[in-house]
Amino acid sequence: MKELLYDVAIVGAGPAGLAAAISAKQNGAERVLLVERDIRAGGILQQCIHAGFGLQYFGEELTGPEYAERFADKVKAEGIDLLTETTALEIREKVLVCVNTSGVVHIHFGALILAMGCRERTRANLVIPGSRPSGVYTAGTAQKLINIYGHKVGKEVVILGSGDIGMIMARRLTLEGAKVKAVVELMPFLAGLQRNKVQCLDDFGIPLLLSHTVVNITGVDRVESVTVAPVDENKRPILDKAEVIPCDTLLLSVGLIPENELTLTSGLSLSGITKGASVNQFMQTEVPYIFACGNVLHVNDLVDNVSRESEQAGKYAAKYAAGALAAGESIKVEAGEGIRYVCPQSIDASADEDVNLFFRTIVPGRDTTLIATAGGEVLARKKLTATTPGAMEKLTISKDKLATLGGAVTVSATHGEVLA
């Protein structure tokens, strides 16, 4: 067994891990390690060869690999260790157990940052009936096969789910010469960002079927068709209006699940809604030496937001490892009316820093008022002309309000007009 000692160890060198590592180093952690199972850093950004990253963080539009490279270069320049082709298996108290071709590696750490990202929901999670032929892919797997390996996955494609990856893959497949016959969405509204609908579907004439779902898959060896049906207001398919669409490929973009199996080995429990750990504004979990950031914590819309919250995790993990992060009074943050969840789930009231609350609305709406209150007092308020569940919203609580918070903080959204 190889034994290594670090102030801050980070699992995953995708966008979250990279930003957290740089921030930890810049905030005083001397020995910082990134553990990555892939052959290089960058995570899923490596396969996101389209542009659209970095508008908020860098003020310019980058491709995924370009965005990742900026952080990876900085990791190198900062003298942060990167252990690639190494898989983290288990958290045993303050030891991260990893493995690579040299053997089992025990990494002793002062603080640990979880940045493992997420996985895609599968056909089986949705219980789509039918046969089990080849040609059923999750959108991200198809993206990897096309963009990293240079393959084609199919010629006639139906995409279930209007998440961002699904829409981006609709465009990508079209550019690769495939015919995308439809993007099918269960909800009466788009799951991803509006700009992706315009750039990826509308510009290529790809039909979007809202309030529809896939109710059957046929094909003994390879997919031969899928059956698409409209759904009623309770999301139940109306089978007598179903239509068979011949195709050889079904792509699924039906949601992401934080990859928290490693997290569970530490004894942490997961939120039923985000499927991630619960954190305070320092991105610190209920096990004080474990921090979490990025999509392993909650699924973000933009990588720019991931970088920002991961910097927060890196900074406070460095402070914790140095023994400079004392715990103050913990105030709960709750999702109120119209809000699906809020991250962080609690606020440490002793902090000397404004607190950003990130959250998603449940339904899309116009003239939306977002508000954070505690004990009747309004802590932050924002009015937006439109909101959608596909976009992450933010409210900021000023640091001078933290010491006098009168109980749990509740975030709520009221729409002038509901669009669903």
Added chain:
Amino acid sequence: MIKTDVLIIGAGAVGVALARELSKYKIKVTVCDKNDDVGGDASKSNSGLTSTSATMPVGTLECKIRTISHSMVDNICRDLDIPIIHCGSIAPVLYPEQMENVPGLLARAFQNGVYDYEFLPKEDILEMEPTLNPNILGGIYSPRDSQINQFLVVVAEAENAAENGVEFLLDCKVEDICVSNGRVEKVVTSKGEIEAKWVVNCAGLHCDDIAKMVDECDFTVHPRKGEFFVFSHNTPVKVSHIISSVPSAKTRGVLVIPTVDNNMIVGPTADDVEDKTDRMTTREGLESVRTQALAMVPGLRFEDTIAQFVGARPAREPEGYNIVVSKKALGYVGISGVRSTGLTASFALAKYIAHEMQEAGLILERKVGWIRKRRGIVRFADKNDAERDALIAADPLYGKIICRCEQVTESEILQAIRRPVGAKTLDAVKRRVRAGMGRCQGGFCSPLIIEILARELGIPEEEVRKRGAKAFMLADDND
């Protein structure tokens, strides 16, 4: 042309068990199958249950063979390194009407010699299995029902048979059997003609099609579809016994089964269909499994399902195990009527068939040096740190994890491909070492396994298949 003494058609549980049995003797044995892998259809897509003959029709050949076979399972598992758990089964009695069936079931079990099949009061059953519906009226406990890795049974027997000289011809579909002068002469397959002195039809669901080729078909076979759910390791409510419905006259009903790999399987339905290629799950079928399972184990969390699949048991009409040693076409032996009980029954059935063939003139002279044992592929996931270090020191690819969900390493995948009767498709790799069988269902590892299979098999990546003849993973242009 290939020449063989015995050609077995069908590499399912029965065909492969027979091949292993015959590999003890000084004869040449060949197995062919239309699929890319051993394990057939029904033999791989089932509940993995190996149970006593408590509920079998009394006095039948099926009951007799299965009773003996069930007692052979532990030795087979030990010799061939097949995972098995002795979890026992409980059939909770949910309604007063079911209670009326209990005396009859106990009486039949007694007649079949299953003396340890007994009714226990509600309190005892709930203590043994607290996940059960608290309103049950009691339950039937059957302590010797076990759960086996159904994929590895057939793979292990096939590997062992191959090591003992049996030849396997896969992706090899039988098109005709030629009979001349009242004797089987040769078999025409998609891979050419095979000259065989004996032809044994172990084609399961397709045994009627094969039997027609020698005019020995006085029965029909149709698929009895069974739909199943597979649950993730991480689901909160898990059973520790096989939970079975109280058997009715028609079916054994839905089961909730703890697997050897710490998943749960829930199913099956029993729907008779016409189309032998139909492996479609249905909304109604899955819903009926869910309803029946929840009535027994109300806490099951169906949102934690990671797969659904269909098994097609061959349903013979008329019912019953049937072994024909042909008089019309000497050398032809037909096996039919082996249904869901086949996994358990296959071990004794193989011996029974071999005996019948011997009676009909097959000379079985024992060879020296028959290899009884086979070792499984050592699993990284099962080992502790020190054991893992030792594995990696011997083979560094034991330190390269390909399937993150099930912690399967490249070394294990290579062994699955390189062993005798090795994997040639993604599904065949999955069945042997569980790569792609976890929560992401191959989302992360399938691109990597496509690469490994292409490299190992010496084929372009676009020719790598999920399974079957044309189930290609990729759709690259062939220019």
